[in-house]
Amino acid sequence: MFESAELGHAIDKETFRREVPALRAALLDVQFDLLEKREFPVVILVSGVDGSGKGETINLLYSWMDPRHISTLAFSAPTDEEAARPYMWRYWRALPPKGKVGIFAGSWYSQPIADRIAGSMRRSDLDDVLEDINRFEAMLVNEGALVLKFWFHLSRDGQKQRLKALERDPRTAWRVTKASYERLKTYDRLQQVAGHVLRVTNTAKAPWIIVEGTDDNYRSLTVGRIVLDQINRRLKQTERQQVPVAPPIVQAIDGKNVLSELDLTRRLDKKDYEKQLAKYQARLSELMRAPRFLDGRSLVLVFEGADAAGKGGSIRRVAASMDARQYQIVPIAAPTEEERAQPYLWRFWRHLPRTGRVTIFDRSWYGRVLVERVEGFCSEADWLRAYAEINDFEHQMADAGAVVVKFWLQIGAEEQLRRFKEREATDFKRFKITAEDWRNRDKWDAYVSAVCDMVDRTSTGLAPWTLVEANDKNFARVKVLKTVCERLEQALAGNSRKAD
């Protein structure tokens, strides 16, 4: 893996001085184009062995480019807000928006590599993490990001010499500590672990760029040119490269599907409804205060459904059993400007609850495989890859202790029509029916296909869908509440998070 980076690469002072001015001018130029177009972000990972010039390289990029449009995030121990959420949350919140350059000094690779070297992570667990990382980076690239992963390498002797050199220079001596020399001892282990990590994560979409760190001039010029060339190349790509499209999703030829098989005649009379509502609201209210929930779990509720299926009413019945200080309802409408400048899932990541808290999504990330698919707001390749991205997203929540409960509220076409007309007749403006609602009705069949595909492809063990027969509001509300209670009880009863 590191053979080409132990050849003693070097660039003489003369050449360096001659090359730099043109490189700087070109970098500024390309950065200007990047900013003007605002089509994609540049994500630069800076990693490698100690003393290989990571910090120097970052500072160099700042001095060669316009520092106002670069951000650098250093990640040490997670803050308590970060620790109370999935591992990747801190990286998501640090992603640069389109048009900007974000440098990660330390990244999603740092912790797994450190844990593996320390022996606190098994090889098989490491590989699971690396698979997650591969899918995460593929998602970034598919969303348009240019991802440049630098690994600065030093031979063992090279590292020792670099430390000595840093020590000799009064301007850099402070950077060499006992810990630096300590780390020399784990050199072999780092090479071994890093070699494996780099091999497994050296993907076509986000390959590693290994640079020898011994000679400052060589390293600086190499990084500068690569950044320049890669941004240039990406700017010239007029069409985003799409993942190959999967075979078309097939529909069962007998017309049966998960929605058609729902018994929409299911009802609950008023007396039963009130009894059960009270029962499950009391139970949920207790679960929300259980120490096992407050100290180690969070709850993510997703409500999807046809227009007028009663999402709002169900949400209110669930929320009524919680303390307002504990939950947040996030209605998903059009993304804001800041959200549009980020990968699709960014606007959902930002609302994930911390431990002991609840987020209720009124519509959700499933918009991509529902409305965006049906209306053609995104390409086929985009919504096809979304299934896997969404599964990853929910998996990460569950891994961090979140209980993820997803509802599809289904009503019949006639019942919807009846409710639309009813709403039109009431005088509360809030229930006004828009032309869009009527248009959506015309696409009923397309939505049915989309929903069935969604359920098939994203109903996972950790985050299964619950389909709710919602022609009768009483029945639907009780089913929703009951499901939330049961999922929570099951999760809190488990011996560990993973057992969920």
Place this chain on the structure above:
Amino acid sequence: MFESAELGHAIDKETFRREVPALRAALLDVQFDLLEKREFPVVILVSGVDGSGKGETINLLYSWMDPRHISTLAFSAPTDEEAARPYMWRYWRALPPKGKVGIFAGSWYSQPIADRIAGSMRRSDLDDVLEDINRFEAMLVNEGALVLKFWFHLSRDGQKQRLKALERDPRTAWRVTKASYERLKTYDRLQQVAGHVLRVTNTAKAPWIIVEGTDDNYRSLTVGRIVLDQINRRLKQTERQQVPVAPPIVQAIDGKNVLSELDLTRRLDKKDYEKQLAKYQARLSELMRAPRFLDGRSLVLVFEGADAAGKGGSIRRVAASMDARQYQIVPIAAPTEEERAQPYLWRFWRHLPRTGRVTIFDRSWYGRVLVERVEGFCSEADWLRAYAEINDFEHQMADAGAVVVKFWLQIGAEEQLRRFKEREATDFKRFKITAEDWRNRDKWDAYVSAVCDMVDRTSTGLAPWTLVEANDKNFARVKVLKTVCERLEQALAGNSRKAD
């Protein structure tokens, strides 16, 4: 203060049932209008004695209104991200955007009241805090927010009875703990402190609304009606109430001002420049790594100046002495959609550095009293009140340990013309001169007035302005660096933050 809230106010069940449906419908209606117009946010503070129905009231508002457009923030111990920034940072980040309702369960009043009761805050310090709060709330109202501050009161006996009643009901018994009864003992002290706090902060812009909490029906109906009436009233205000405009700012009749007195002929030759640049960069680099800085201070740099005055070049020289992982440069351009939905200063608050970090603002909150004033982008009342708001903002930073250094880079009119022409001649697109730059030149005198007023009104002991003679870039850059070093040294040498 609390006399009217000890009269045993009560509403019978019958009346309550009769009144509620119309109130709910009206609240939903008014909330819909609020959301449609997106002109202002509603900030509701819920505070008062234990057992007076704070939680119940919040949950009630959720069930009466559309919970998707309400957020509730409960504030307990600050997270470490919050603790590393000014006290008000956590409240700024929780402000609801225009069109939404934000409920604060616990607020900026909680800590001062608790500290005063515990005896850890002197009366005079409390009064300082209350003055800050008054100005903060006035700012919110001036920015358009509707601020409703509820205080729920119970007589001493009333509180004991409420606790007993909560205990009797199995659905609420869990909420009564030993601590609840403990707090009964401090009843008198709370009344005393709260009485003082409420009196001092009972302003015309954000008056307190004291509600007796004994009877649930009375409390609920009272709060519901007040929220309804106040939002309605605010919706009907077509013109925002402006603060009375201060007497016009006068210019000295001899034509002398702080800018005209600058000696723009000051220069530094290349040799001196390089020597001094190296000296101050090395010093700054050391200061940035000083434990006293890393553990208790942060640095906020503000760069303002005429077009082409050399802000960018100065920023780069300062940044070059810092580690990229330690600082962030924030270029201030047009606000984003999310920023426009918030008070003016919100977009600057969000970028404040945590302890040990640096934020460099390339243009800043002073836009309000410079470009917005000169171009008429805001009203006279808006920019006149901005001086005090800005002073408060910077004072809060300084109180939290930030060293605030502000630069105005001044060049002569001919020098600016020369630089414009030079830029037009270079082929780097990044230096392109826009029509706007030429237009700004026509308003030279108006900008001079605005700058002089700004310096006079916002150069404070904690955050003084440094005017930089910038006709010679070398001189300007060294003066900037030297000033940053000196301010930091002075701050780090001080015995305490306050001494700064």
